[in-house]
Amino acid sequence: MREFELGRAVPRTEDIPLLCGRGRYTDDIVLPRQSHLYVLRSPHAAARIRGIDTAAAVAAPGVLLVLTGADAARDRLGTFASRVQRRRPDGSANFVPPYRVLAFDRVHHVGEPVVAIIAESIAAAKDAAELVEIDWEILASVTDTAAATAAGAPIVWDEVPDNICFVYPVGDKAAVDAAFARAKHVVKERFHISRVAVNPLEGRTALGIYDPRDDRYTLYAGLQAPHVMRLELAANIFKLPANQLRLIAPDVGGAFGMKGSAYPELAMVLWAAKKIERPVKWIAERSESFIADHHARDNVSTVELALDDGGKFLALRVATIANLGAYLASMGVHVATNNLGGLAGTYTTPHIHVTVTGVFSNTNPTCPYRGAGRPEASYCIERIIDIAARATGIDAVELRRRNMIPAAAMPYKTGLTFTYDSGAFEKTMDMALALADWPSVAARRRAAAARGKLYGAGVASVVEMAGGPADIPLEEGIEIRFDATGHATVFAGTHSHGQGHETMYRQFAGHILGLPPERVRLVNGDTDLVFHGRGTFGSRSASVGGAAFLCAAQKIIEKGKLIAGHLLEAAALDIEFAEGRFTVTGTDRSVDLVEVAKASFIAQRMPRGMELGLDANAVVTPPGPTFPNGFHVCEVEIDPDTGVATITRYAVVDDVGRVVNPLLLKGQIHGGIAQGAGQALLESVVYDPGSGQLLTGSFMDYGLPRADDLPFFAVASNEVPAETNPLGIKGAGEAGTVGALPAVMSAVHDALAPLGIRHFDMPATPERLWRAIREAKPPSG
Amino acid sequence: MAEVVEITVNGARHRVLVQGDTPLLYVLRNDLELNGAKFGCGLGQCGACTVIVDGEAVRSCSVPVALAVGKKITTIEGLGTIDKPHPVQKAFIDEQAAQCGYCINGMVMTATALLQRKPRANDGEVRQALAGNLCRCGTHARILRAVARAGKEMAQ
Numbered sequence: 026m027r028e029f030e031l032g033r034a035v036p037r038t039e040d041i042p043l044l045c046g047r048g049r050y051t052d053d054i055v056l057p058r059q060s061h062l063y064v065l066r067s068p069h070a071a072a073r074i075r076g077i078d079t080a081a082a083v084a085a086p087g088v089l090l091v092l093t094g095a096d097a098a099r100d101r102l103g104t105f106a107s108r109v110q111r112r113r114p115d116g117s118a119n120f121v122p123p124y125r126v127l128a129f130d131r132v133h134h135v136g137e138p139v140v141a142i143i144a145e146s147i148a149a150a151k152d153a154a155e156l157v158e159i160d161w162e163i164l165a166s167v168t169d170t171a172a173a174t175a176a177g178a179p180i181v182w183d184e185v186p187d188n189i190c191f192v193y194p195v196g197d198k199a200a201v202d203a204a205f206a207r208a209k210h211v212v213k214e215r216f217h218i219s220r221v222a223v224n225p226l227e228g229r230t231a232l233g234i235y236d237p238r239d240d241r242y243t244l245y246a247g248l249q250a251p252h253v254m255r256l257e258l259a260a261n262i263f264k265l266p267a268n269q270l271r272l273i274a275p276d277v278g279g280a281f282g283m284k285g286s287a288y289p290e291l292a293m294v295l296w297a298a299k300k301i302e303r304p305v306k307w308i309a310e311r312s313e314s315f316i317a318d319h320h321a322r323d324n325v326s327t328v329e330l331a332l333d334d335g336g337k338f339l340a341l342r343v344a345t346i347a348n349l350g351a352y353l354a355s356m357g358v359h360v361a362t363n364n365l366g367g368l369a370g371t372y373t374t375p376h377i378h379v380t381v382t383g384v385f386s387n388t389n390p391t392c393p394y395r396g397a398g399r400p401e402a403s404y405c406i407e408r409i410i411d412i413a414a415r416a417t418g419i420d421a422v423e424l425r426r427r428n429m430i431p432a433a434a435m436p437y438k439t440g441l442t443f444t445y446d447s448g449a450f451e452k453t454m455d456m457a458l459a460l461a462d463w464p465s466v467a468a469r470r471r472a473a474a475a476r477g478k479l480y481g482a483g484v485a486s487v488v489e490m491a492g493g494p495a496d497i498p499l500e501e502g503i504e505i506r507f508d509a510t511g512h513a514t515v516f517a518g519t520h521s522h523g524q525g526h527e528t529m530y531r532q533f534a535g536h537i538l539g540l541p542p543e544r545v546r547l548v549n550g551d552t553d554l555v556f557h558g559r560g561t562f563g564s565r566s567a568s569v570g571g572a573a574f575l576c577a578a579q580k581i582i583e584k585g586k587l588i589a590g591h592l593l594e595a596a597a598l599d600i601e602f603a604e605g606r607f608t609v610t611g612t613d614r615s616v617d618l619v620e621v622a623k624a625s626f627i628a629q630r631m632p633r634g635m636e637l638g639l640d641a642n643a644v645v646t647p648p649g650p651t652f653p654n655g656f657h658v659c660e661v662e663i664d665p666d667t668g669v670a671t672i673t674r675y676a677v678v679d680d681v682g683r684v685v686n687p688l689l690l691k692g693q694i695h696g697g698i699a700q701g702a703g704q705a706l707l708e709s710v711v712y713d714p715g716s717g718q719l720l721t722g723s724f725m726d727y728g729l730p731r732a733d734d735l736p737f738f739a740v741a742s743n744e745v746p747a748e749t750n751p752l753g754i755k756g757a758g759e760a761g762t763v764g765a766l767p768a769v770m771s772a773v774h775d776a777l778a779p780l781g782i783r784h785f786d787m788p789a790t791p792e793r794l795w796r797a798i799r800e801a802k803p804p805s806g
Numbered sequence: 807m808a809e810v811v812e813i814t815v816n817g818a819r820h821r822v823l824v825q826g827d828t829p830l831l832y833v834l835r836n837d838l839e840l841n842g843a844k845f846g847c848g849l850g851q852c853g854a855c856t857v858i859v860d861g862e863a864v865r866s867c868s869v870p871v872a873l874a875v876g877k878k879i880t881t882i883e884g885l886g887t888i889d890k891p892h893p894v895q896k897a898f899i900d901e902q903a904a905q906c907g908y909c910i911n912g913m914v915m916t917a918t919a920l921l922q923r924k925p926r927a928n929d930g931e932v933r934q935a936l937a938g939n940l941c942r943c944g945t946h947a948r949i950l951r952a953v954a955r956a957g958k959e960m961a962q
Contacts (some may be wrong), residue, residue: 226943227846
C-alpha cells in the first residue's frame, strides 16, 4: 500500500523550511528601493473631518508621498463591495456604506484610515504623521450591539437613522407560533456572543509594486483568496483589467477568515507604488491590528424552545441582533445570515423561525472568523437545550438523544433551510461519551468538590454547512501539469496557510494518479500562475479542492490512455489505469504515468495529430454542500476563590466524512477547539460606551489561549462519507470551533448551576466568574 | 545617530551601521537578512521574535542592539540546517507541531534555551517557559510533546 494515499497519517512534507527559519512571509520579502507606509488612523469613534493639513508632513525628512481621501476621490478610486445583499423592512435593498480607501469627510470607527504617509523608513513616516493636523468635529457614537438599535441611539450613518442595515427573516413564523401556543414547556434566554479580535500571529501585510515597463501592478499580501481579491481591486477600486494586476499570497502566518476581507491598505500600497514608482510595504503593528482589522462574532440572540411533555422539540424561535460594524466587510452580511440553517442542529425540530437584524455601530466591521456564523448558531441551540434540560428535569444528553435525527432518515430536510445528505449523529454522540468516559464525570465532580472546587461537564452536538452555498456551491480550480522529466505541478486555487495542503495534494496525487510525492509540487497563491481560484476558507479546500483535483486527474488519465495505447500498440479502449500504471487489459503489458508524461513531450512518441504535453485544468462546482458534524464533551474546574476556570478534559468525535489525513485533521480540530475555548474563557473586545474608544488594545488586555491554558484533547473520527462530494470529504477546518464554543460554556454553566446561576455570558474570565460566584453565594458568617 | 555596532550572531561577527537603540529584531532582519525571528507585536507580548542571547531566551523586539554587543546571539538559522536540524527542530517535525509556522521560531528558541539549561524540564516547567509564546493555530499540545521529546534526546 502506498504511503501517500487518502486516509494515511502522513507527516507534513512542508515543515523543514518553516522549522529552519526559511519561510517566506510578506515581510521577509525585501525589494530594492522599497518604501514604507504608515497609516494615520482616526482616534475618534465618530467625527466629521473639517480639514486636513499635510503640508508639514509632506516636507518632513524622508517622506515620499502623503495621500488623503481627497486624493482618492480625485483619482476616482472606487469603494469595497459588500458581497451579500439583504433587505430593510420596507423591502428596499440594504444601505452599503461607502467603504473607501481613505476617509473622505467623516470617520465612523476608531482606527479608520485617514492619511497614508509613505517614507524611506517607518520611523520617518511615523514622525511625519505627528505633523499632520486634522480638524475634527467629534460626534456621538454607539458601539454596543443592543444599544445601537435603541430609540435615540447615536446615528452611525445619516442615510440609516435607525442604524438598521437589514432585517432578515427565515422560516415559517405561523407554524412556529402555533407550536409554541400548544407547547407543554417553553424556555427562553438571551445570549450575548462576544466580539473577538482574530489576531493571527502574523498581522496583516501588504507589499505593492508598480512596474512601468509592463504597466502592471503586483501585490504581495497575507491573503486567503488572491483571485477573489484581484477581481475586487481591479473591478471595484482601480477600474483596471484583471490581467493588469498580479496578487501573490506567499507564506501566511494564519488567517482564520480575517484575511479574506478586502482592506484599504491593500489598495493603498498599489496606489502609492504607482505614484512614486517604488515598492511600498505596509506591516500592521499589533496595537494597530486591534483597531484596524475586521473583528468577529458579536451577536445578541433571544432564543426560545418549545417542547412537549416528553421532551420533544416542537419549535425554535430566535431573534438575533448582529453587529456589522461601521462598514460592511466583504462577507460581513454573509456571516450574519447564511449559516442560520445550523440552528436546526442535529435535531428533528420541525418548525424554526429566525429573524436577524443587522445593525451598524461605530466599531470595526465584523467578518468571517473560524465558523463564520456556525459557532453562533450552534451556541444558541445547544445552550437553550441545556436550559430546557434543567427546566424539564430531563438529562441533557438524554434530551438530545430523544430529538436527534436518526441516521436512517438521511437525506433529511431540516425544519429550517438545510437538507443534510448524511450523518450518524447518535452514534457519533455515543462514541464521544465513551471517549470522554462520561459515566465517571460524577466521581470527578465529587473529587473536585472535596478540594473545594466547582466542577462542570458539558456537551455539544453540532453540525455545520461547508462547501456552500447550498443552492450553487462555490467552485474551485485545480490544474495538474506535467513537465518533460515526468514531474507534476499542481496549481491550486486554494491557499495553504497552516493546513498542510502540500501534503494533502500529494496524497490526492498518490491516491488518484499513483504518483510518489517527490514527483508532485504544489503552487498556490499566485494569480499569474494559477488559472482560477476561490480560496481557502469555510472548511472547503479538501472537499472542493479534492473534487476539482479528481476532475483534472480524470482528464489526465483519459489523455494518458490515448498515449499509452499508442505506446503499447493497443486500442485506448483496452487500456486500464490503476496504481499509476496503464495496462492493456488481460495482459502484463504496461507503462507508467511518468513514462507517458515524458513521452507526451516527444512528437515521435505521440499519436500523429495529437497535441503534445500532459496537462489538465478543472474548475469545478460540486453537486452540493457538505455537513461536517461532531459531538464535544468538555469538563472544567472552577476555583471559586480566584474565578479561574480550567479545562481539565476534552473529548470530541468528529464526522468530517472521509478523512484525508488523520494528523492534519487532528491539527485542525485542536486549533479549532483552542479558538472556541479562547472565546469562551478568555477573549473579548471591549469598547468604552461613552467615547467608543477601544479598551482592549494589546495582548495585555486581550487574552489569547496559551500553552498552560489547554489540556491534551482526545480526538476520534466517525467517518460517514459525504454523499455530495465525489471523494466523500466533508471538511474539517472549523469543526473544532463550532463545537468548542458551546461545549466549554455548557461545562461552565454546569459548574455554576449548583449556585443557582442559570445564565452566564461569555467570556468566563476569572474576574467575571469570581463576581458571579460572589453574587450568587450569600456571604458566609 | 547611526553608529557602527559589532554583534556576533550564529558564530559570525557582523558590523552594522544602526542607531544603538534599534531593537535587535530589526537589525537581524533588515541588516543581516536573518528573517527567522518574526515581528508579532513589537512589545515583547507574543514571543515570535525570540532569539537566544548568552543562553537566555530573549524577546529581540524589546532589546536594543547596543545591549547585545559582546554577547553570543543565536537565531533559528544558527540552530541547525535543513540537512542537519537541531534536536528541537527535528522533534517539532516528528511531532507535527507546525501549522502556519509563524510562532515556530519563538517556540523553538524559547524551548531550546530552556532545554540547554535543563534538558529534564518537566511538563509544568515547559508550559511555564512557553506561556509567553502565543500560537493562534492552537498547536500547543503538539509543541509540548515536541519539547518533551527533544528534552529526552538532549538529556542523553
